[in-house]
Structures are given as C-alpha cells and as structure tokens.
Amino acid sequence: MTQAAAASWNPRPKLLAAVVGFSAFMEVLDTSIANVSLAHIAGSLSASQDEATWVLTSYLVANAIILPMTGWLANAIGRRRYYILSIILFTLASVLCGLAPSLPVLIAARILQGLAGGALQPVSQAILADAFPPDKRGASMAIYGMAIVCGPAIGPPLGGFITDSYSWHWIFLVNAPIGLLLALASMRLVHDSPAQLEAQRRRREEPFSVDYFGFALIAIGMGALQVMFDKGQQEDWFDSSFIRGCLMICVASLATLVWWELRHPHPIINLRLFRNRNFFAANVLIFGVGVAMFGAIVLLPQFAQSVLGYSAMDAGLVMSPGSLLLILLMPIGARLVGKIDPRLMVCLGFVSTGIAMIVTAHYMSASVSQGQMVMLRVLQSFSMAFLMVPINVLAYVGLPPTEGGNAAALINLMRNIGSSVGISLAVTWLARGMQVHQSQLVDRVSVLDPAYQQTMAAMSGSFDTMSAQAVIAGQVAQQAALLSYADDFYFFGAVALLIAPLIWMSKRPPAGAVAPPPEAH
Numbered sequence: 409m410t411q412a413a414a415a416s417w418n419p420r421p422k423l424l425a426a427v428v429g430f431s432a433f434m435e436v437l438d439t440s441i442a443n444v445s446l447a448h449i450a451g452s453l454s455a456s457q458d459e460a461t462w463v464l465t466s467y468l469v470a471n472a473i474i475l476p477m478t479g480w481l482a483n484a485i486g487r488r489r490y491y492i493l494s495i496i497l498f499t500l501a502s503v504l505c506g507l508a509p510s511l512p513v514l515i516a517a518r519i520l521q522g523l524a525g526g527a528l529q530p531v532s533q534a535i536l537a538d539a540f541p542p543d544k545r546g547a548s549m550a551i552y553g554m555a556i557v558c559g560p561a562i563g564p565p566l567g568g569f570i571t572d573s574y575s576w577h578w579i580f581l582v583n584a585p586i587g588l589l590l591a592l593a594s595m596r597l598v599h600d601s602p603a604q605l606e607a608q609r610r611r612r613e614e615p616f617s618v619d620y621f622g623f624a625l626i627a628i629g630m631g632a633l634q635v636m637f638d639k640g641q642q643e644d645w646f647d648s649s650f651i652r653g654c655l656m657i658c659v660a661s662l663a664t665l666v667w668w669e670l671r672h673p674h675p676i677i678n679l680r681l682f683r684n685r686n687f688f689a690a691n692v693l694i695f696g697v698g699v700a701m702f703g704a705i706v707l708l709p710q711f712a713q714s715v716l717g718y719s720a721m722d723a724g725l726v727m728s729p730g731s732l733l734l735i736l737l738m739p740i741g742a743r744l745v746g747k748i749d750p751r752l753m754v755c756l757g758f759v760s761t762g763i764a765m766i767v768t769a770h771y772m773s774a775s776v777s778q779g780q781m782v783m784l785r786v787l788q789s790f791s792m793a794f795l796m797v798p799i800n801v802l803a804y805v806g807l808p809p810t811e812g813g814n815a816a817a818l819i820n821l822m823r824n825i826g827s828s829v830g831i832s833l834a835v836t837w838l839a840r841g842m843q844v845h846q847s848q849l850v851d852r853v854s855v856l857d858p859a860y861q862q863t864m865a866a867m868s869g870s871f872d873t874m875s876a877q878a879v880i881a882g883q884v885a886q887q888a889a890l891l892s893y894a895d896d897f898y899f900f901g902a903v904a905l906l907i908a909p910l911i912w913m914s915k916r917p918p919a920g921a922v923a924p925p926p927e928a929h
Contacts, residue, residue: 424597428532431495431590434583435528438502438521439468440563445576452576455511465638466515468828470522472634473627475821478530479814480619480676488598491531495594497524499587506581530816533800535598562731565709565723622669622676629661637828641836678814681807687815689914690803691822693754696907697795698826700761700900703834704768704788710838711893712781715774715886726781730789737793750798751911757798758908760791765901772894774886802914834896841892842885849884 442449442463450460482490501521508514567579636654643651669675682688709723718726744753764787771784803819 425536427590427593427597428535430586431528431594432532434586434590435498435525437563437566438525438583439471441567441579442467442576445567445571445579448571448576449511449514453508453511453514459511461638461642462511462515463518465635466518467522467525468638469631469634470519471526472630472821472824472828474523474526475530475824476626476630476677476817477623478527478820479678479817481527482531482534487531487534490527491535491598492591492594494524494527494531495587495591498528499583499591502580502583502587506577506579506584530820533816533820562727565725565727568719568723619669619672619674619676622665622672625661625665625668626676629658629665632658632661633825634828637832640832641839645836677818681815681818684806686802686805686914687807689910690799691819692910692913693758693795693799693907694803694819694823695826695829696758696903696910697792697799698823698828699830699833700765700904700907701788701792701830702827703830703900704765704897706831706834707838707893707896708768708781708785708788711772715889715893716776716781718778722778726778727785729782730785733786733789734793737790738797741793742797744794745798745801749916750801751914751916753794753798754802754911755908757791757795758904758911761788761795762901762903762905762908764788764791765897765904769894769897769901772890772897774890802911805915830900833899837899838892838896841895842888845891846885846888849888 446460446463449463450456453460478490485493498521501517501524504517505514505521508517570576570579570582632654636651636658639654640651645651646655666679669677669679682691705727709718709727712718712723712726741753764784767787768784771780800819803815807815
C-alpha cells in the first residue's frame with residue numbers, strides 16, 4: 409500500500425495513532441491498577457483478602473481466554489465494529505466495577521471488562537499497522553510498545569494515589585470519561601482498510617461457521633492456565649490439589665486444542681503460523697520479554713515498598729523516569745529498524761537487559777538511595793526500547809498478508825503468558841528465597857558468636873534483652889529479603905542472556921519490511 413493509498417482511507421494517521429495507543433494503554437493499565445487497592449476493596453465489600461484477589465484473577469483469566477480469539481472475531485464481525493464495541497463494553501464494565509455493591513458483582517464486572525479489553529491490544533496493533541505507509545510503520549509499533557510497557561509500571565502507583573486520595577471506586581470510574589472520548593474518537597477515525605473490506609465481502613459469501621469446540625477448549629485451557637499462575641504461590645503450588653487440577657485441565661485442553669485446530673478447516677486460531685521460522689522465533693523472544701521485563705516491573709516497586717518503606721507514590725516516582733525514557737527512545741528504536749539488522753538490535757537488547765538485571769541485583773541493599781533506584785529502573789527500561797519494535801518486525805517476515813490478525817493475537821498471547829510466568833516466578837521465588845535465606849542466617853546468629861555478643865552489648869543501653877533480640881531478628885529478616893530480591897534479579901538477568909542467541913534462528917527481513925503488512929488485521 410502506497411502512502412497516497414493509505415491516506416485516501418485514513419487521512420489522519422497520527423491522530424488515530426494517539427487514540428488507538430491510548431486505548432491499548434488504558435486496557436493494560438487495568439491489569440495492575442487494582443493491585444494496591446485490594447485491602448480497601450476487601451474492607452469495603454466485607455470480604456477477606458484472599459477473596460479480594462479474585463478481582464485481579466478474574467480480569468486476567470477473561471483476558472487470557474479472549475486474546476487468542478481476537479483475530480477470528482475481528483475477521484468475523486469486522487475489525488472497526490469489533491474494536492469500537494470492545495471500547496464501549498470495556499467502559500461500561502468499568503462503570504459497573506466502580507459501582508459494584510458486592511464482591512460477586514465486582515468479579516462479574518471484571519470478567520466482562522477483561523473480555524472486552526482483550527481485543528484492545530492485538531486489534532490496536534493491527535490498526536496501527538494499517539494506519540501508516542510501510543516506511544513509517546516502525547513509528548506505529550513504537551507507539552504500541554510504549555502503551556503495553558508503560559501501563560503495568562504506572563498502574564500500581566496510580567491506583568495507590570487514587571485510592572488514598574479518593575476511594576477504590578475511582579480506579580474503575582476514571583475509565584468512564586476516557587472510554588467515552590476514545591469511543592467517539594474511534595468512530596470518526598477508525599476505518600477498515602480496502603483490503604479488510606474486500607476480505608469481509610468474501611467472507612460474507614462463504615457459509616458462516618463457528619469453531620465452537622475450539623472456543624470451549626481455549627476458554628477452559630487458558631482459564632485454567634491463568635488461574636494456576638495467579639493462585640500458585642497462594643495455594644503452595646503443586647502441593648495443592650486445586651493447582652494440580654488446574655494443570656491437568658490446562659494440559660489436556662491445550663493439547664486437544666492443538667490437535668483440533670490443526671485439522672479444522674476454519675480454525676479459530678491458526679497454529680500453522682508457527683511453521684514460519686521467524687514467527688516461531690519472535691514468539692519465543694516475546695515470551696522471554698514477558699518473563700524478564702514484567703517480572704522485574706513487579707519486583708522493583710515491591711522492593712521499594714516492602715524493604716525501603718516507600719509509599720505507593722514514592723515507588724511510582726521510582727518507576728516513572730524509566731517510562732518517560734521509553735517514550736523518548738521508542739521512536740529512535742523504530743527509526744533504527746530500517747537501518748540496522750533487527751536481529752542485531754534484539755540480541756543487543758537482551759544482552760543489555762541481562763546486564764541491567766545483574767547490576768540491579770548488585771545494588772540490592774538497605775542503603776540504596778532513591779536516585780540509585782531511579783537509575784536502575786532507567787537502565788532496565790533502556791533496552792526495552794530496542795526490543796519491542798524489531799521483534800514485531802521479524803514476526804511478520806514471510807507471513808501471508810491475510811494472517812496478520814491471527815499473528816497479532818498469538819504474539820500478544822505469548823507476551824501475556826510470559827508476563828504471567830515472570831510474575832509467578834518472581835513472587836514464588838521471592839517468598840521461598842526469604843524462607844531459605846532467613847533459615848541460613850538464623851543458624852549463624854548464635855549467643856556464642858562474638859559479633860552477636862558485641863551487638864547485644866552495644867544495644868543494652870537503649871533496649872532490654874527482648875527488644876534487642878527483636879531488633880536483630882528484624883535485621884535478619886531484612887537481610888534475607890535483600891538476598892532474595894538479588895537472587896530474583898540475577899535469575900531474570902540470566903534468562904535474558906540465555907535468550908539473546910535465539911534471535912539468530914530467524915531470517916533477516918527484506919529491505920523496507922519495518923512492520924506487519926498493511927493488510928494485517
């Protein structure tokens with residue numbers, strides 16, 4: 409598609425990019441904005457803390473179920489119609505969440521919100537791919553990358569600020585005016601491309617068929633997978649019959665899904681795309697991005713709050729400069745894609761990510777300053793600007809133009825699964841690492857140890873024996889936490905470094921291939 413042809417059906421691509429990018433940002437933001445508000449929600453709705461966690465799980469499960477179906481749904485309903493309907497339903501569900509009088513109603517509204525929001529990531533990506541001519545689509549992928557990376561980092565501090573300043577209801581109600589404006593803007597700006605209209609015309613001429621069994625397998629398999637990741641640590645993983653049951657259901661459903669979809673004439677997800685070497689490699693890489701980067705996004709603010717005693721706002725201030733850096737660097741990364749081999753960019757991006765994680769682990773101490781925390785986050789964010797765009801470029805090399813929608817759905821699904829794995833590993837190993845390190849440190853705290861005796865003697869003037877022992881116990885717990893956080897960052901650094909060489913499985917894209925083809929949706 410030439411630049412003139414693109415402009416003929418989409419005359420305002422930059423304004424469209426801002427609207428579509430913000431709608432993706434709004435959806436991703438809601439995956440994490442309620443994290444710090446669970447105690448307020450539980451107290452307000454007379455629920456326990458464990459029950460309140462279903463506010464998070466229900467959204468993630470619904471999102472995981474609908475995400476792989478979005479390519480098929482966009483083709484069946486029409487991309488523009490599906491996108492606008494998703495924004496409207498997401499906004500309505502947000503209002504229902506904010507006005508929910510009980511926990512069951514809130515969870516039901518969150519399920520609707522997750523189902524509606526699942527389309528906003530992959531369909532936004534497809535719209536941005538169509539909105540720009542080939543030589544400028546790298547910039548559109550940069551806008552999309554900003555949205556999906558900055559959202560999870562900004563969500564918790566923003567949710568904490570809104571909850572502390574107003575109430576937890578407003579973390580959902582704030583979506584109402586924004587969603588309404590986005591829906592109105594999308595009605596004016598979003599249009600189906602000529603290729604999409606032609607594909608819809610051909611589809612209407614064919615007998616309409618729905619892969620109901622595929623729908624059911626995706627819902628069961630992805631739902632069980634997300635519940636397992638989200639509740640694993642809370643339920644003590646495979647010591648729990650509930651988690652073992654989720655695993656068996658997940659494996660059985662997804663294995664059957666692969667068998668079924670490869671044989672179905674009109675599959676709901678096209679798994680044959682994985683035969684393409686570049687697409688397979690890109691999915692492995694984007695999974696690795698989810699594991700390493702999103703695990704770190706959870707760890708750093710948690711470290712700031714639990715070990716250093718930062719408030720949610722202060723933790724947010726630590727994360728914000730990194731997000732701002734991404735906004736500045738993403739367009740630069742997009743321009744470099746057309747000039748440098750994207751495979752080299754991805755390899756260097758993973759290597760720099762690994763180094764950033766190892767450096768972060770080295771700085772894990774109770775005396776780390778806020779300025780140092782900011783710089784650590786900036787160091788982690790730097791490499792992300794040079795990963796998202798080139799990975800998406802490589803994913804579409806050699807794919808048929810009509811498979812762009814299915815490709816976008818699968819890529820976003822793999823990134824989401826990777827982030828779930830990363831967060832689960834971070835939370836689980838942090839908790840278990842604290843137990844292991846604390847046990848090892850306690851064994852070394854002996855009344856016969858001269859260092860212990862000197863410490864007790866030094867505190868004898870200010871504390872009685874019980875209080876002094878409590879202080880030492882607190883120091884032991886703090887040191888165990890520091891060691892555990894360092895271990896997690898070392899692990900994510902190793903993951904990034906081990907993934908880096910896998911990029912050379914892919915082929916270099918031909919000149920000018922800076923994004924998905926214009927028909928991809």
